[in-house]
Amino acid sequence: MAKQGAARKTEAMEHGLKSERGGSRAAELDRLIHERVRLGIVSALAVNDSLSFNQLKALLKTTDGNLSVHARRLEEAQYITCAKSFEGRIPKTEYRLTAAGRRALERYLDHMEALIHATRQG
Amino acid sequence: MVAPRPLHDRALDNLRFIRQTMERAGSFTAVPGWGQVAVGATALAAAFLAARQPTPELWLATWLVRKAYAVNDPILSGPGRRFGLSFLPPMVVGGLLTVVLYRAGLWHALPGTWLLLYGTGFVTGGAFSVRIVPVMGICFMLVGAAALFGPAAWGHWLMAAGFGGLHVGFGVIIARRYGG
Numbered sequence: 001m002a003k004q005g006a007a008r009k010t011e012a013m014e015h016g017l018k019s020e021r022g023g024s025r026a027a028e029l030d031r032l033i034h035e036r037v038r039l040g041i042v043s044a045l046a047v048n049d050s051l052s053f054n055q056l057k058a059l060l061k062t063t064d065g066n067l068s069v070h071a072r073r074l075e076e077a078q079y080i081t082c083a084k085s086f087e088g089r090i091p092k093t094e095y096r097l098t099a100a101g102r103r104a105l106e107r108y109l110d111h112m113e114a115l116i117h118a119t120r121q122g
Numbered sequence: 123m124v125a126p127r128p129l130h131d132r133a134l135d136n137l138r139f140i141r142q143t144m145e146r147a148g149s150f151t152a153v154p155g156w157g158q159v160a161v162g163a164t165a166l167a168a169a170f171l172a173a174r175q176p177t178p179e180l181w182l183a184t185w186l187v188r189k190a191y192a193v194n195d196p197i198l199s200g201p202g203r204r205f206g207l208s209f210l211p212p213m214v215v216g217g218l219l220t221v222v223l224y225r226a227g228l229w230h231a232l233p234g235t236w237l238l239l240y241g242t243g244f245v246t247g248g249a250f251s252v253r254i255v256p257v258m259g260i261c262f263m264l265v266g267a268a269a270l271f272g273p274a275a276w277g278h279w280l281m282a283a284g285f286g287g288l289h290v291g292f293g294v295i296i297a298r299r300y301g302g
Contacts, residue, residue: 034136036139039136039139039140039143040139040143043139043140043143043144043147044143044144044146044147045147046144047144047147047148048147048148051147059143059146059147060143105140109137109140111133112133112134112136112137113133113137115129115130115132115133116130116133116134116137118130
């Protein structure tokens with residue numbers, strides 16, 4: 001739960017980001033995906049058919065609790081799906097990116113590109 | 123309207139993070155499955171050609187050509203770079219030992235040496251990949267050991283089984299399970 005403070009901070013930052021950009025369409029920042037762990041999960045799944053909980057944990061260098069909280073938020077938004085199974089006696093959680101999740105990542109990339117483009121023009 | 127600097131930097135930083143994550147995530151399957159099927163197929167073709175070579179020199183040349191092909195694989199580029207760095211040393215050792223064994227006239231030891239070192243490469247490099255990769259390495263090592271201690275006449279068929287059969291088999295598994 002220690003992560004909650006940090007999460008609130010990034011959300012506050014996004015808020016500032018939003019108002020800076022005014023009401024333009026590109027300013028519709030997807031907060032769900034903007035957070036680092038969640039952005040990491042979506043990015044990693046974009047290049048893999050599926051990844052297990054442990055693979056994601058190793059890849060993003062995060063804790064069990066942190067990863068499961070963020071993964072659940074993505075799952076609730078239906079950006080990823082989660083399948084639980086057993087490999088022998090060991091429970092295995094496998095994540096996949098949904099079409100909605102892939103679109104969200106694409107939108108996010110477009111958004112970042114637009115931000116960079118806006119500065120170049122100035 | 124112009125976005126202020128920090129925003130621009132943050133956007134760049136986010137893009138960098140996405141790219142790095144994708145690269146590292148990609149290295150989980152740095153050993154492309156279908157690529158391996160192709161490698162295995164060339165190995166079987168090489169085995170067929172090598173079997174028909176009348177002299178040991180030609181037999182060696184046929185396999186060396188095939189090895190050069192295999193090393194050019196996507197294994198050594200892009201997200202698989204870390205894999206490549208671990209995979210390379212056993213290959214270099216294999217090259218040096220080939221020269222030594224060739225000079226000593228120890229033909230029968232070549233298939234076993236190659237298979238063993240190739241397997242070693244997959245075991246060490248596989249530490250950065252999905253678990254099946256080191257398993258494949260161990261299979262190569264077992265075949266290599268069989269080639270080293272079994273009758274010399276087996277060498278040829280074990281080369282085909284190892285470089286051909288194991289590549290095709292594991293390639294299909296990796297491609298199916300890990301999507302490429």
